[in-house]
Amino acid sequence: MSKISIPFLDLALQHQALEVELEQAFREVLDARAFVLGPFVERFETDLAAYLDVPHVVSLNSGTDALMLALKALGIGPGDEVITVPNTFFATVEAILQVGAKPVFVDVDPQTALIDVTKISEKITPKTKALLPVHLYGQPASMEPILTLAKKYNLAVIEDACQAIGSEYRGRKAGTLGDIGCFSFYPGKNLGALGDGGALVTRSPEIAEKVKKLRNHGGTIKYQHDMVGYNSRLDGLQAAFLLVKLRHIDTWNQARREIALHYRSGLGQLKTVRPLQMMEDRISNEHLFVVQVASENRDRIRETLQSEGIETGIHYPVPLHHVLRDQGLDSGKTSFPVSEKLSRSILSLPMYPGLLPSQIDQVVGLLSRGDLF
Numbered sequence: 001m002s003k004i005s006i007p008f009l010d011l012a013l014q015h016q017a018l019e020v021e022l023e024q025a026f027r028e029v030l031d032a033r034a035f036v037l038g039p040f041v042e043r044f045e046t047d048l049a050a051y052l053d054v055p056h057v058v059s060l061n062s063g064t065d066a067l068m069l070a071l072k073a074l075g076i077g078p079g080d081e082v083i084t085v086p087n088t089f090f091a092t093v094e095a096i097l098q099v100g101a102k103p104v105f106v107d108v109d110p111q112t113a114l115i116d117v118t119k120i121s122e123k124i125t126p127k128t129k130a131l132l133p134v135h136l137y138g139q140p141a142s143m144e145p146i147l148t149l150a151k152k153y154n155l156a157v158i159e160d161a162c163q164a165i166g167s168e169y170r171g172r173k174a175g176t177l178g179d180i181g182c183f184s185f186y187p188g189k190n191l192g193a194l195g196d197g198g199a200l201v202t203r204s205p206e207i208a209e210k211v212k213k214l215r216n217h218g219g220t221i222k223y224q225h226d227m228v229g230y231n232s233r234l235d236g237l238q239a240a241f242l243l244v245k246l247r248h249i250d251t252w253n254q255a256r257r258e259i260a261l262h263y264r265s266g267l268g269q270l271k272t273v274r275p276l277q278m279m280e281d282r283i284s285n286e287h288l289f290v291v292q293v294a295s296e297n298r299d300r301i302r303e304t305l306q307s308e309g310i311e312t313g314i315h316y317p318v319p320l321h322h323v324l325r326d327q328g329l330d331s332g333k334t335s336f337p338v339s340e341k342l343s344r345s346i347l348s349l350p351m352y353p354g355l356l357p358s359q360i361d362q363v364v365g366l367l368s369r370g371d372l373f
């Protein structure tokens with residue numbers, strides 16, 4: 001194994017720059033002994049609400065629980081169907097299954113890898129309760145047609161914005177357009193805690209109130225349990241770290257956009273390596289930079305990059321209807337050819353603020369090598 005010279009993600013750079021502030025945040029939480037919920041969590045919720053321009057933020061222990069509690073708060077459970085995509089992180093579908101509902105898949109657009117809005121209505125049945133689009137790799141899904149369909153069929157819209165903090169759709173922040181938006185602060189996300197974290201955002205005071213209870217054993221007052229809930233709270237320590245990092249998110253997202261532009265201009269000449277399409281009415285936070293190559297070459301390209309010290313990823317290698325099928329779970333009988341093809345042809349290139357232009361050129365240079373194709 002050769003040494004990694006360009007990692008897929010490098011958080012050390014970010015943490016070195018913030019070391020003093022993060023250590024101070026740790027001290028403050030220690031001194032205040034505010035370890036679970038409490039003042040740091042409240043401040044983080046207030047700051048995130050201001051950043052996203054949304055009235056209610058309920059911080060949680062993870063993005064997965066944000067999705068699960070979103071469904072719970074809407075009363076979705078056994079006998080209900082939720083429409084989503086097969087090419088997302090497993091957590092999207094896990095949340096639907098955790099509440100006892102059935103995931104119903106819609107294939108994606110081959111250019112953007114986002115939900116194909118022309119294929120949603122044929123999947124709507126009397127059991128459908130919600131649409132759960134995923135803002136994959138940071139690019140928001142086509143929210144306007146999704147919201148129009150939701151209105152027509154009286155469905156809730158839950159945005160999986162776990163990868164899309166700071167992204168925008170027609171001037172509005174991803175995660176604030178539907179009934180509920182779900183965010184993750186897993187360390188590798190654009191706004192990452194030093195551990196797990198998540199948040200649910202909404203314009204509805206009723207939903208926010210219910211989720212505040214659900215995250216804390218069914219109540220907001222100690223030993224008063226209004227319902228059967230969960231332990232899905234955010235730590236004070238993570239909130240304090242996130243407060244430090246939230247101040248930098250726009251700078252980091254901008255740095256990622258510049259890196260994406262650099263990749264795009266470098267790869268522009270190649271017919272063999274095609275970045276996903278970006279729609280003009282949205283701004284991506286460029287969480288991942290994903291290209292498509294011929295599926296028969298993908299694994300070899302990956303190995304060659306690895307042997308040159310360049311790490312890549314695949315998001316995601318197995319479409320989720322196959323994951324469910326392999327577990328003996330019902331995922332409907334249909335096949336999803338676009339998602340299946342994407343799973344074999346996608347490759348995620350190194351992407352993080354601090355990735356140098358010379359390093360991008362090095363990746364592009366390797367991808368331009370004729371012997372790879």
Ligand SMILES: *Cc1c(COP(=O)(O)O)cnc(C)c1O
Nearest residue numbers: 062063064089091162163184186
């Ligand atoms: C990260 C992620 C999640 C889950 O978030 P966690 O905080 O890791 O639980 C859900 N959906 C998508 C699309 C994600 O990328």
